[in-house]
Amino acid sequence: MKKPGVSFAQPRPLIRWSVHAAIVILLTALTQIGGLAWLAAMLLSRRFRGTRRAIAVLAMFVPLYGLGSALASVVAPVFGRVPLPCLAEQGATMHMQSMLYCVLNRQYVVPELKTAALALSAHMNSSFPGTTTLTLDGNFPFFDGFPLLPHLSHSDGRKLDIAFYYNDVAGVFRDGETRSPLGYFAFEQLREGAASPCEGRDDVVTMRWDLAALQSLWSPMALEEKRTSEAIRWLSDEGRAYGVAKIFVEPHLAERLGVSAETIKFQGCRAARHDDHIHIQVSK
Numbered sequence: 001m002k003k004p005g006v007s008f009a010q011p012r013p014l015i016r017w018s019v020h021a022a023i024v025i026l027l028t029a030l031t032q033i034g035g036l037a038w039l040a041a042m043l044l045s046r047r048f049r050g051t052r053r054a055i056a057v058l059a060m061f062v063p064l065y066g067l068g069s070a071l072a073s074v075v076a077p078v079f080g081r082v083p084l085p086c087l088a089e090q091g092a093t094m095h096m097q098s099m100l101y102c103v104l105n106r107q108y109v110v111p112e113l114k115t116a117a118l119a120l121s122a123h124m125n126s127s128f129p130g131t132t133t134l135t136l137d138g139n140f141p142f143f144d145g146f147p148l149l150p151h152l153s154h155s156d157g158r159k160l161d162i163a164f165y166y167n168d169v170a171g172v173f174r175d176g177e178t179r180s181p182l183g184y185f186a187f188e189q190l191r192e193g194a195a196s197p198c199e200g201r202d203d204v205v206t207m208r209w210d211l212a213a214l215q216s217l218w219s220p221m222a223l224e225e226k227r228t229s230e231a232i233r234w235l236s237d238e239g240r241a242y243g244v245a246k247i248f249v250e251p252h253l254a255e256r257l258g259v260s261a262e263t264i265k266f267q268g269c270r271a272a273r274h275d276d277h278i279h280i281q282v283s284k
């Protein structure tokens, strides 16, 4: 006799395949290889049915995704990408701000960009001993033109975001810490009389999110201006020898930090704000 109340285990095929398709698309958009791992898990769990199959897919997905991610780091150099350091290691001056970036395979860049970022971090640590430089989104391990959402331009391994440096409320530098959990979206607000080229615009299609509701949730830290301005200055000066061709910084922040150079640019009013992190890109 059939048990009542477990109908979710036998959804109609169309619904079931739509759910799997949505999961594959989401995992691919988030991690590049996650969708493939999901498809492989589905294939390997064919002999199960209903709830048991759903559990089997989930149970197989995790190790398959882990294996795929490990393989990606070995194969990525064939595609011209290398991974940035994920973990804080003894004596190292740079690592990803959160392991989540590495879990999602978003720590890949072209070798010359890795060299530039490591040179920046070495400079920062020699100028301010005990300073770790934290990296944010880079790119996925494979293929040019594969977008790293929600970024508009991180699709060729030549772009990397770097976290700001922060002080605590007492004005003491907090090495390896950021205001927001992932280093993004803790915007530096405009000060009285500061440059505000986007003021008064009412763009319908825009990625210039202010995320006002989130701002009070972040840690009450303050931008460490000396380190942040020195990092931008180095990138726009010595960084050029490493191929750094473009640095996005919001105009009001560049003004406040006293940095200006041909390579320090404003990304425009329809792209994401750049007063919560530094975006750099290396030329071809």
Ligand SMILES: [Zn+2]
Pocket: 151, 154, 159, 160, 161, 278, 279, 280
């Ligand atoms: Zn960026």
